Amino acid sequence: MTKAVDWSTQSIIDRRDTYYAASQRAFVPYQKPLILKKGMMQYCWDEKGNKLIDLLGMNLCISVGHAHPKVVEAVTEQVQQLTHCTTMFHHPVPAHLAEELAATMPKGHEWVVHFTNSGAEAVDLSIMMARASTGNHDILALRNSYHGATYGAQAVTGVQGFRHNVSQLSNVSFVAEPNQYRGIFGEGTDPYLEEIDRSIAYTTSGELAAMFIESVQGYGGIIQMPPGYLKGAAEKVRAAGGLLIMDEVQSGFGKTGDAMWCFDHHDIVPDVMVIAKGLGNGIPIGAVVVKKEIAESMAGKLLFHTYGANPVACAAARAVLQVIEEDDLINNAKTVGAKLHEGLKQLKDRYDIIGDVRGRGFMQAIELVKDRDTKEPAPDHTAHVFEHTREHGLILSKSGTFKNVLRMVPPLCLQMEDVEPVIDALDRSFSDLEKENLV
Numbered sequence: 140m141t142k143a144v145d146w147s148t149q150s151i152i153d154r155r156d157t158y159y160a161a162s163q164r165a166f167v168p169y170q171k172p173l174i175l176k177k178g179m180m181q182y183c184w185d186e187k188g189n190k191l192i193d194l195l196g197m198n199l200c201i202s203v204g205h206a207h208p209k210v211v212e213a214v215t216e217q218v219q220q221l222t223h224c225t226t227m228f229h230h231p232v233p234a235h236l237a238e239e240l241a242a243t244m245p246k247g248h249e250w251v252v253h254f255t256n257s258g259a260e261a262v263d264l265s266i267m268m269a270r271a272s273t274g275n276h277d278i279l280a281l282r283n284s285y286h287g288a289t290y291g292a293q294a295v296t297g298v299q300g301f302r303h304n305v306s307q308l309s310n311v312s313f314v315a316e317p318n319q320y321r322g323i324f325g326e327g328t329d330p331y332l333e334e335i336d337r338s339i340a341y342t343t344s345g346e347l348a349a350m351f352i353e354s355v356q357g358y359g360g361i362i363q364m365p366p367g368y369l370k371g372a373a374e375k376v377r378a379a380g381g382l383l384i385m386d387e388v389q390s391g392f393g394k395t396g397d398a399m400w401c402f403d404h405h406d407i408v409p410d411v412m413v414i415a416k417g418l419g420n421g422i423p424i425g426a427v428v429v430k431k432e433i434a435e436s437m438a439g440k441l442l443f444h445t446y447g448a449n450p451v452a453c454a455a456a457r458a459v460l461q462v463i464e465e466d467d468l469i470n471n472a473k474t475v476g477a478k479l480h481e482g483l484k485q486l487k488d489r490y491d492i493i494g495d496v497r498g499r500g501f502m503q504a505i506e507l508v509k510d511r512d513t514k515e516p517a518p519d520h521t522a523h524v525f526e527h528t529r530e531h532g533l534i535l536s537k538s539g540t541f542k543n544v545l546r547m548v549p550p551l552c553l554q555m556e557d558v559e560p561v562i563d564a565l566d567r568s569f570s571d572l573e574k575e576n577l578v
């Protein structure tokens with residue numbers, strides 16, 4: 140018999156409050172905790188049996204759908220056969236996955252893969268790879284970025300709420316993000332590229348190890364990189380001796396509906412790509428996919444992750460890649476995402492509090508402002524709408540520097556017939572604001 144589980148609301152809260160470390164229990168988005176019991180494809184059920192549309196994909200970890208039968212089958216088979224094979228021994232499943240991931244990368248380069256257990260670990264590793272392979276130390280990252288919570292990843296994360304008041308890793312400079320809605324230089328690409336030049340000139344030695352960029356800033360509030368920005372940034376960073384490191388942890392796996400990796404439609408080839416989350420459809424795994432010559436420069440030292448290349452996680456990831464292709468999920472993200480975007484735009488026509496609607500595919504956002512001209516953020520209204528979205532059957536997230544962005548990043552299996560209920564639930568949540576005289 141497996142151990143008993145106590146599902147009563149208060150006991151779960153009490154156990155967490157008593158036994159979780161403070162920083163782990165701090166991130167609770169809703170006023171009343173949401174307890175989830177079951178998930179199937181794009182839907183979740185709470186412990187009382189209420190059904191919710193999961194527009195957050197459990198923070199983008201659920202890529203192809205909760206309990207997707209093909210992923211479940213692959214994981215079950217592997218768990219029963221061999222649950223772990225530590226990286227010092229050989230197993231075919233991770234080797235297959237490495238080959239399959241390399242095949243998704245731009246042609247004309249040799250790509251290799253280093254498996255980790257999480258995104259932050261992959262970011263840490265890529266910081267070290269960049270410094271070791273270039274011999275340079277200075278790193279650029281974007282303000283408003285999120286790359287993870289470990290000591291290394293935190294150092295290249297610009298979002299203040301995730302930066303603890305400790306001495307961070309040194310030699311990291313932050314460059315203004317090219318936010319086309321409220322960026323400090325307004326719209327356009329060139330002013331933000333010029334800012335990279337100024338940052339190199341005034342905050343670094345002039346010799347770079349790397350620049351980290353999320354193809355679409357996720358926690359930052361779905362900030363897309365404008366046309367030409369990645370290409371221009373790559374040129375400037377490489378001219379200073381550095382590598383372009385693309386973080387596809389959120390935007391990867393066809394999320395933007397364009398291609399497997401979001402950077403693909405920016406006509407660039409990164410030197411390093413960091414992935415995690417959706418790779419395992421909920422089973423923990425991360426990876427650095429890197430040009431072979433960069434990784435080779437580190438061959439002299441061991442870099443051992445006991446759980447890296449775990450065959451169960453790799454079996455899940457192989458099934459994810461298979462399902463994305465077989466179920467034409469990138470195209471699904473494009474078409475269903477376009478319909479969702481259209482519905483969000485219509486909400487903007489009806490509610491003045493919506494200052495901006497932005498996104499591609501299944502990375503969509505609504506930004507709430509008190510005044511469309513001043514763009515003054517409306518975090519309190521956002522929190523209010525957010526609480527109501529849950530009552531109306533949605534799970535999404537509050538994001539952005541000012542906590543005034545509703546972020547929607549559903550699993551790739553969200554269907555056309557889900558769009559109407561989503562828009563309807565959002566509509567009711569915004570009209571609740573009016574009913575309660577809050578606008």
Ligand SMILES: Cc1ncc(COP(=O)(O)O)c(C=O)c1O
Pocket residue numbers: 256257258259260262285286287288353357358386387388389415416425
């Ligand atoms: C863009 C991005 N990079 C890196 C990470 C870190 O991944 P993990 O939480 O698996 O360490 C995250 C996590 O949210 C992320 O959103």
